[in-house]
Amino acid sequence: MKVSELIKLINGKLLTNTSDLSQEIKGGCGADLMSDVLASIQPEAVLLTGLCNPQVVRTSQMADVAAIILVRGKCPPKETIDLANAEGIPIISSPFGMFELCGRLYQAGMPSLESPMDCEGYQCDCE
Amino acid sequence: MTDNHSKSSRIVTDQMAEYISRVEELAYEIKVRDAMGSNPKTVRAEMTMRECLDLFRQARISGAPVVSDSKKVIGILSIEDLILCMRDNQLDATVKDYMTKDVLLIKDIDPLVDALKTFVNKKVGRLPVLDIEGNLVGILTKGDITRGLLKALQQDYHTEEVRRYRASHLFEDIESDRTSLILRYNIKAGDFNRGGAASSNIKRALIRLGANPQIARRTGIAVYEAEMNLIIHTTEGGVIRVEIEPHQISIDAYDYGPGIKDIEMAMRPGFSTATEQIRELGFGAGMGLINIARCVDQMSLESTVGKGTRLRMKILLQEKTSFSEGHTTG
Numbered sequence: 001m002k003v004s005e006l007i008k009l010i011n012g013k014l015l016t017n018t019s020d021l022s023q024e025i026k027g028g029c030g031a032d033l034m035s036d037v038l039a040s041i042q043p044e045a046v047l048l049t050g051l052c053n054p055q056v057v058r059t060s061q062m063a064d065v066a067a068i069i070l071v072r073g074k075c076p077p078k079e080t081i082d083l084a085n086a087e088g089i090p091i092i093s094s095p096f097g098m099f100e101l102c103g104r105l106y107q108a109g110m111p112s113l114e115s116p117m118d119c120e121g122y123q124c125d126c127e
Numbered sequence: 128m129t130d131n132h133s134k135s136s137r138i139v140t141d142q143m144a145e146y147i148s149r150v151e152e153l154a155y156e157i158k159v160r161d162a163m164g165s166n167p168k169t170v171r172a173e174m175t176m177r178e179c180l181d182l183f184r185q186a187r188i189s190g191a192p193v194v195s196d197s198k199k200v201i202g203i204l205s206i207e208d209l210i211l212c213m214r215d216n217q218l219d220a221t222v223k224d225y226m227t228k229d230v231l232l233i234k235d236i237d238p239l240v241d242a243l244k245t246f247v248n249k250k251v252g253r254l255p256v257l258d259i260e261g262n263l264v265g266i267l268t269k270g271d272i273t274r275g276l277l278k279a280l281q282q283d284y285h286t287e288e289v290r291r292y293r294a295s296h297l298f299e300d301i302e303s304d305r306t307s308l309i310l311r312y313n314i315k316a317g318d319f320n321r322g323g324a325a326s327s328n329i330k331r332a333l334i335r336l337g338a339n340p341q342i343a344r345r346t347g348i349a350v351y352e353a354e355m356n357l358i359i360h361t362t363e364g365g366v367i368r369v370e371i372e373p374h375q376i377s378i379d380a381y382d383y384g385p386g387i388k389d390i391e392m393a394m395r396p397g398f399s400t401a402t403e404q405i406r407e408l409g410f411g412a413g414m415g416l417i418n419i420a421r422c423v424d425q426m427s428l429e430s431t432v433g434k435g436t437r438l439r440m441k442i443l444l445q446e447k448t449s450f451s452e453g454h455t456t457g
Binding site: 043053054061 | 319320322323324326327330340344347348351352355408409410412413414415417418421
């Protein structure tokens with residue numbers, strides 16, 4: 001799905017002006033913890049998040065995120081938008097919440113680009 | 128390929144849309160003299176309109192400044208004036224009867240955006256360009272602006288290509304027994320807003336050096352986690368030192384305190400000493416060191432409470448992903 005099509009699907013508002021809207025998005029990932037994003041996201045995904053600080057853009061840049069969706073109509077500070085413009089990563093604000101947005105994207109055929117946690121490899125204490 | 132049709136019928140393609148904001152910037156950077164046509168054809172007030180008609184036809188122009196003996200611009204003659212004259216059947220009349228006397232002029236050192244504004248606000252097709260002494264040095268049309276901007280965009284693109292090309296040959300061009308490139312960044316404690324700037328520069332440097340995207344991504348993520356650790360957890364910040372060699376990338380992130388009490392604990396997924404405030408910013412998930420371990424080939428963490436912490440990471444570049452070949456393989 002192209003970024004431009006994605007914007008329509010989520011009633012989104014594009015907040016950046018340097019981004020390539022014809023870029024293809026391969027799937028999605030939703031998280032509010034940046035380390036979770038860095039740990040699980042695969043390249044060329046759209047990142048759904050409720051966080052608005054510049055670190056969202058830095059995280060996206062490091063993890064080769066194709067676009068950022070801010071859930072629940074969030075409006076990021078200027079530094080975040082400036083950084084996104086400098087790095088050419090589109091930021092889209094959508095009025096919908098995280099669950100609704102994940103559902104919409106999934107229904108439109110967008111796969112998850114979150115690698116599941118490999119608990120055994122990390123000797124998790126969760127049992 | 129039904130998409131192709133709709134693409135070609137669009138006035139502004141997506142590719143162009145991407146360039147538009149850069150074009151806006153360029154419109155401020157580029158001066159009129161970089162885009163104008165120099166040595167413009169001129170006409171004189173006493174020439175007949177017939178002579179001008181022949182000149183316009185032969186030179187394939189649609190307008191020309193009218194100049195005096197002292198080479199000052201005193202008017203402008205456009206194809207509309209010629210049409211008007213032909214309608215009146217007055218081709219033997221002189222230029223001074225048909226030319227426009229109130230000429231809009233522009234200086235060669237003005238930014239291109241000024242010319243654009245004039246073209247938008249006034250109904251003119253061309254602007255004579257003067258130097259500081261008021262001499263005619265060129266002429267600017269809307270077409271010149273488009274061409275000037277496109278040329279500059281191409282150069283822009285070319286500059287990044289040249290940078291990449293040069294950087295990617297760095298290791299081949301310099302002969303030594305062991306060549307390496309060292310990048311150093313001082314990281315301030317608590318400087319959350321600038322957090323990631325060093326990692327960003329490191330990733331960009333690697334791409335310019337011709338590293339493949341996976342290597343650049345792995346290094347970027349590992350360094351970013353380390354950089355955020357320095358910002359969040361240290362008392363007085365620290366240093367990130369990256370040494371790039373043709374066969375490996377070694378990263379050293381060190382600080383002078385407070386040190387980690389229990390390294391084994393720190394390495395556990397989900398364990399974090401970050402404050403609530405840091406968590407609200409999206410960090411402190413207790414996954415940082417785990418992430419780093421996942422991204423790098425070798426990692427070691429030493430820490431002494433009260434003294435500081437040193438995190439060393441290494442990413443090995445296999446033959447096929449080495450810098451010298453990164454360029455040729457794409």
